[in-house]
Amino acid sequence: MSDSRLRISIVVPVYNEAGVVEHFHLQLTAVTEELPFVFKYYYVDDGSEDGSDQSLAALAKQDDRVDVLTLSRNFGHQAALTAGLDHAEGDIVITMDGDGQHPPEMIAEMIQLVQQGYDIVQAQRLDDQEAISFKKFTSSAFYRMINRISGTHVLQGASDFRAMSRQAVDALKSMPEYHRFLRGLISWLGYRSAILPYHPPQRIGGRSKYSLRKMLKLASDALFSFSLVPLYIGLSVGGLFLCLAFMEMLYVLSFWVTGHTSNLAPGWSSLMFVILIVGGMLMVLLGFIGVYVGYIFQEVKRRPVYILKQGTVPLERDDVE
Numbered sequence: 001m002s003d004s005r006l007r008i009s010i011v012v013p014v015y016n017e018a019g020v021v022e023h024f025h026l027q028l029t030a031v032t033e034e035l036p037f038v039f040k041y042y043y044v045d046d047g048s049e050d051g052s053d054q055s056l057a058a059l060a061k062q063d064d065r066v067d068v069l070t071l072s073r074n075f076g077h078q079a080a081l082t083a084g085l086d087h088a089e090g091d092i093v094i095t096m097d098g099d100g101q102h103p104p105e106m107i108a109e110m111i112q113l114v115q116q117g118y119d120i121v122q123a124q125r126l127d128d129q130e131a132i133s134f135k136k137f138t139s140s141a142f143y144r145m146i147n148r149i150s151g152t153h154v155l156q157g158a159s160d161f162r163a164m165s166r167q168a169v170d171a172l173k174s175m176p177e178y179h180r181f182l183r184g185l186i187s188w189l190g191y192r193s194a195i196l197p198y199h200p201p202q203r204i205g206g207r208s209k210y211s212l213r214k215m216l217k218l219a220s221d222a223l224f225s226f227s228l229v230p231l232y233i234g235l236s237v238g239g240l241f242l243c244l245a246f247m248e249m250l251y252v253l254s255f256w257v258t259g260h261t262s263n264l265a266p267g268w269s270s271l272m273f274v275i276l277i278v279g280g281m282l283m284v285l286l287g288f289i290g291v292y293v294g295y296i297f298q299e300v301k302r303r304p305v306y307i308l309k310q311g312t313v314p315l316e317r318d319d320v321e
Contacts, residue, residue, distance in 0.1 A: 009090030013080035047074030100204035110163035119191035
């Protein structure tokens, strides 16, 4: 397909970015208008409450290439990205945030790499110049943990700034998970990938919408969706305590066999200690099982990942090829 006919869809989730998204769109179009492709912009309003819907409506009036998808409430960043990917029709689909920290200048190189045969071009955030912070430390620890305990390698520093071929997008759309960790799902696909490192610029305005609670939820979705290690940990600890109990039984029997039962100490404190430890581990194991059962419960209900505010029914996950 010639460059002039190649359709590029850009998906941008938006949450409370009034006054920011206008500047972002100017930066974005300043880059894309220099490229010989047909562009379409999909802005997904993830239940904003600050007038972002009005800002997006104004953009749609000014630029007929802008398509606004408004969700009925705040479903979360991953759901908003999913909505945009479901509706994007381009030969190449690029996802990026609308706060200015994903530099549009990388789009040309991303498209070039997809044209060279890469199905996924993943931008990798480099924060080596940033000071040590709680977010940086926990992010690094999370990636080390998920890569160690799961069979899917997730690139450390991977962001939701990436380009995908139509084949990769259709494969991703066919995956029906309700709890979505797109970085893991895309890595799981196994398509040929390229990595583009970048240093994030300053935000255009506002602040990060990823609170500690949202980061913990995303980490939980990643952990329990891509690994059964928590269950194996519980089983291993349970097996260890069974071995210790068997050894204790042999120890007590040795006193009876040798006739030295008078040397047996009452052992009330040690008994209580063992009961508390075993009881605690059982509760931990039951907690892990409960989380997995809860995930299964939410999956089998088959609720959609998102709902569009205008009443449009979202694409059925099983019907997407």
